[in-house]
Amino acid sequence: MGNFSGKVAVVTGGASGIGRATVERLLREGANVAVFDRDELTPIDGAGDSVFGARVDITDQAAIDAAVAQTLERWGHIDILVNGAGIGAAGTVLENEDAEWQRVLDINVMGTVRVTRAVLPQLIATGSGAIVNVGSAVAVTGFPNRALYSATKGAVVALTRAMAADHLKDGVRVNAVCPGTTETPWIQRLLAAAADPVQERRNLEARQPHGRLVSADEVADAIVYLANPLAGSTTGVALSVDSGIQSVYTGK
Template sequence: MTSAPAGEYDGLVAIVTGGASGIGAAIAQELHDRGATVAVLDLDPAGAPDGTHGFAVDVTDDAAVRRAVDQVVADHGRLDVVVNNAGIGATGTVEDNSDDQWRAVLEVNVLGVVRVSRAALPYLRRSPAAAIVNVGSIAASAGLPNRALYSASKGAVQALTLAMAADHVRDGVRVNGVNPGTVDTPFVERLLASADEPDVERVRLEARQPHQRLVTPQEVAGAVAYLAGPAAASTVGAVLAVDGGMAGLRPHPQITRR
């Protein structure tokens, strides 16, 4: 259920990468509910929300990305919004991941944003309501343990977001970012399942966010929909934290008295 203004996205066409599961599916659903025509680009688009249009696309394949973006415009006549959400995770310190793992994560998390944006920009420049939102992570700035590779990739996404915003604001294309905290998604569930004590690890993840719980995919989707929408026409180069205060708050620790 959305609290968005009725018809906010009516007539607009959006692309959401990685939109068939987790945060991406919530974003695709939110934009659809707000009136957008939504194309989901995903390795396996079978999970794309009802009413959206799925395309099987690997964001590491430039030709496939360009074909899909061109097809969306051919089908719907325009492109107004791009949400670069596709990403993969990695765990470990800087000693733990091989060069091949580094290349694989950067290919998706960083170059995937580049490829999709590059293919979309010629069409976005024609739109009266053009917006790109890049989905990053609290890992871009928080210094999380055992997330060296993932953090580096999301730090790059944050820097890229600001550079893109500066480059394209005069083209009429607004670029912003969202940095979620730890979100309750299938990816996090898999991480927890691999932990020695999954219940204890969940408590740790919840406790490190000041509001003491995991973020929901719908909360991230609401932030993306705001930044990408016409109501945010003067919001450019912003990176919005959706993390329960993790990025900036330092509340007093809870102390159990004996």
């Protein structure tokens, strides 16, 4: 790609999983990257001064605003926002109380709104900003036992399209990726809590048309494509990275 030299990206949830893979890929492409995460960013080989980590809880607007100010003080502008921070949730609509709905919505949906609200004026100022939101295959396909999570990620995809329409004339492109089940720390914790982790992994792998979990690097590649200036005619897209869950019938 090679079009990220001099670009500044903010990646939420960038300390691990898909976010970490995205940070590493953006750095390789020449970007400077600010990582907003509740967890501390562990060192990235060869990154030098091109990356810094800010301890940010995306339910806290003041913390977000402070991290954005820190990014601007360091590099003077922001060109790219990747909204990768989020949490999972399991259960049918009968199995989560209001408090859990509110907690997950506050992080997955309102967290995306808060960070975008803080960064968007900077993206508009560049005249060629890009936002990539991390949705999920559950946003576009009915999955069992994921009612709450599906509702939040469906909201993120709908928000993506609405923002794409709102800010097209501002020169800001807004897209989303919708990964299938991806090898991340959350999935590892889910497996560890299962009665039979080995069988549960087999079940998750069998649900993917290509018979394995999606890798974080594969999702990061899609994110970096959507953020790339060469994708200047791509906006309002929810790009599935799910081995074909949404669109391919395998006969299984």
